[in-house]
Amino acid sequence: QLQLQESGPGLVKPSETLSLTCTVSGGSISSYDYYWAWIRQPPGKGLEWIGNIYYSGSTYYNPSLKSRVTVSVDTSKNQFSLKLTSVTAADTAVFYCARHGGGSFDFWGQGTLVTISS
Amino acid sequence: QSALTQPPSASGSPGQSVTISCTGTSSDVGAYNYVSWYQQHPGKAPKLMIYEVSERPSGVPDRFSGSKSGNTASLTVSGLQAEDEADYYCSSHEGSNNWVFGGGTKLTVL
Numbered sequence A: 001q002l003q004l005q006e007s008g009p010g011l012v013k014p015s016e017t018l019s020l021t022c023t024v025s026g027g028s029i030s031s032y033d034y035y036w037a038w039i040r041q042p043p044g045k046g047l048e049w050i051g052n053i054y055y056s057g058s059t060y061y062n063p064s065l066k067s068r069v070t071v072s073v074d075t076s077k078n079q080f081s082l083k084l085t086s087v088t089a090a091d092t093a094v095f096y097c098a099r100h101g102g103g104s105f106d107f108w109g110q111g112t113l114v115t116i117s118s
Numbered sequence B: 001q002s003a004l005t006q007p008p009s010a011s012g013s014p015g016q017s018v019t020i021s022c023t024g025t026s027s028d029v030g031a032y033n034y035v036s037w038y039q040q041h042p043g044k045a046p047k048l049m050i051y052e053v054s055e056r057p058s059g060v061p062d063r064f065s066g067s068k069s070g071n072t073a074s075l076t077v078s079g080l081q082a083e084d085e086a087d088y089y090c091s092s093h094e095g096s097n098n099w100v101f102g103g104g105t106k107l108t109v110l
Helices: none
Strands: A005-008 A018-025 A035-041 A048-053 A059-060 A070-074 A080-086 A093-101 A104-109 A112-116 B007-011 B018-023 B035-040 B047-050 B064-069 B072-077 B087-092 B099-100 B105-109
Touching: A005 A093, A005 A104, A018 A035, A018 A093, A035 B047, A048 A080, A059 A070, A070 A093, A080 A093, A080 A104, A080 B072, A093 B035, A104 B035, A104 B047, B007 B018, B018 B087, B018 B105, B035 B064, B047 B064, B072 B087
Parallel strands: B007 B105
Antiparallel strands: A005 A018, A018 A080, A035 A048, A035 A093, A048 A059, A070 A080, A093 A104, A093 A112, B018 B072, B035 B047, B035 B087, B064 B072, B087 B099, B087 B105
16 A cells, blocks of 8 residues: 655744655655645645656646745655745645645645744 | 635535535636545545546545536535545646645534
């Protein structure tokens, strides 16, 4: 069974860079059929798509976040990563990684809360 | 990128049916059959319930069904059960390999 697990600091200072990694197990990140996604959810609020990456490195980003987001992939480690620069309190959220295929996000990680605070 | 519009809340009694709407535009919901629905219980990750407007993943009860008309997609839960109480989110492709979610609907089983 495919599993995804987010990891990274739970606390980041304002103006710094948020960095998270998603480790995929039970399947290959190099699958032709799927993209890999980051999605966030501020406390008490809805879901927001951040971006997708293909195993080849092709990326697609939410236009509202594009200037601050970088998603990368490491196929040798079966991982993909998120960097979000110049964070503010508004970036505090639970961050999820997910598999994206056929127009839907079909497997999700458990999520990790990242708080932006000094 | 604007979020798809969902009612903040919906409710129904056990055994009844409830429908949740998801309204977009001719550039997203109306343009593509890539509408999906997710169920999220408190403190848990979202779970895919419907994909490609009306398809159910393996393991999702057939009480859950999806449809679309024009720029509005709908999720219907029939034979409501207590465990269906959760937040529900729709999602759609909006072109240029971008994806958008709805604001979410809190479903209460009375």
